[in-house]
Amino acid sequence: MASPDYSNLAALREQFDRDGYLALTGYFSRERIDMVLAAIARLIEQQPREVVVDNLATGQRTFWADADGRETRRFKFNDFYLLSPEVRELALDKDLSELLALLLREPAVLCNSLNFQKGSNQPKHIDSLYMTPQTDHALIATWTAFEDAHPDSGPLVYYPGSHKIPLFRFKDGTPHAGPGEMPNWTAYIEAQMKERGIPEKIFLAKKGDVFIWHSDLVHGGGAINDQNRTRNSLVCHYYGEGDCRKLNCDLAPLHRGYWMRRLRQSVTLPPESFTTGGRTFPEKAYLERYPDVKAAVAAGTMPSGWVHYQAAGFKEGRGV
Ligand SMILES: O=C(O)CCC(=O)C(=O)O
Numbered sequence: 001m002a003s004p005d006y007s008n009l010a011a012l013r014e015q016f017d018r019d020g021y022l023a024l025t026g027y028f029s030r031e032r033i034d035m036v037l038a039a040i041a042r043l044i045e046q047q048p049r050e051v052v053v054d055n056l057a058t059g060q061r062t063f064w065a066d067a068d069g070r071e072t073r074r075f076k077f078n079d080f081y082l083l084s085p086e087v088r089e090l091a092l093d094k095d096l097s098e099l100l101a102l103l104l105r106e107p108a109v110l111c112n113s114l115n116f117q118k119g120s121n122q123p124k125h126i127d128s129l130y131m132t133p134q135t136d137h138a139l140i141a142t143w144t145a146f147e148d149a150h151p152d153s154g155p156l157v158y159y160p161g162s163h164k165i166p167l168f169r170f171k172d173g174t175p176h177a178g179p180g181e182m183p184n185w186t187a188y189i190e191a192q193m194k195e196r197g198i199p200e201k202i203f204l205a206k207k208g209d210v211f212i213w214h215s216d217l218v219h220g221g222g223a224i225n226d227q228n229r230t231r232n233s234l235v236c237h238y239y240g241e242g243d244c245r246k247l248n249c250d251l252a253p254l255h256r257g258y259w260m261r262r263l264r265q266s267v268t269l270p271p272e273s274f275t276t277g278g279r280t281f282p283e284k285a286y287l288e289r290y291p292d293v294k295a296a297v298a299a300g301t302m303p304s305g306w307v308h309y310q311a312a313g314f315k316e317g318r319g320v
């Protein structure tokens, strides 16, 4: 794939509007990627209790420190951006944040990051189904290759022009997927893509390539033919500044964009792990996470977040 002409921004935007993606080959140097990889390796080793992972085989969410089967490397690492300035610098790189603002038509707010060491195996989807922006289409994603992709490692697959398919409305009238409703979306999108003759494409990335996709571009993780192959990559999602301001999010500026300061993903741990497990209950973060509990504690009807967690929180499926 030829490298786009980064100096012709108008042409890049036109291409993105038409196709729903931009493939930026050789965007980051291999050395720059190595620096970020080293920072991530340090984090994983030094702060494993801050790093929240999803096991791709079981769907279970845990701290990296507690994860079973680490040697399989089939994990999604959540939100390194909250912990690592190096990840933020990459995700909101000076030129990249400029380009994202141009494509989104407003500054981009980095609001989540996912690091995959192996293929995601994710079925076809559009990101707005799960990370639904307040304003339709005000979401954009980047996918950065941390190593060269092999065809058997489950490379990224995408469907050019699929972002123009009108958004499916779920039972509640929104484009946010409700529980059990995905089969309806899949049937809709398959029919639409067939009617439009949209082909499937594979992005066989080289280390340092960046693939940018539109909020509503259909994509997924390709078939993994060789389970031993890694496919180290970083996915970042960005909302538009306008929506984030409306929601009063805590935004930290970086180059032409922002990153959202927020609590890390929560993990559901049995209360015993704080009594016999040698952990400290994160009282302050728990109250911050659950304003109803905070209000009850302030009103004196609940002694503490910790008491709430033992009596009700854990059973209600709340995490820490
Ligand atoms: O990297 C992949 O295989 C797809 C990831 C993805 O679709 C996402 O995180 O939104």
Ligand SMILES: [Fe+2]
Pocket (backbone or CB within 6 Å): 125, 126, 127, 219
């Ligand atoms: Fe996605």
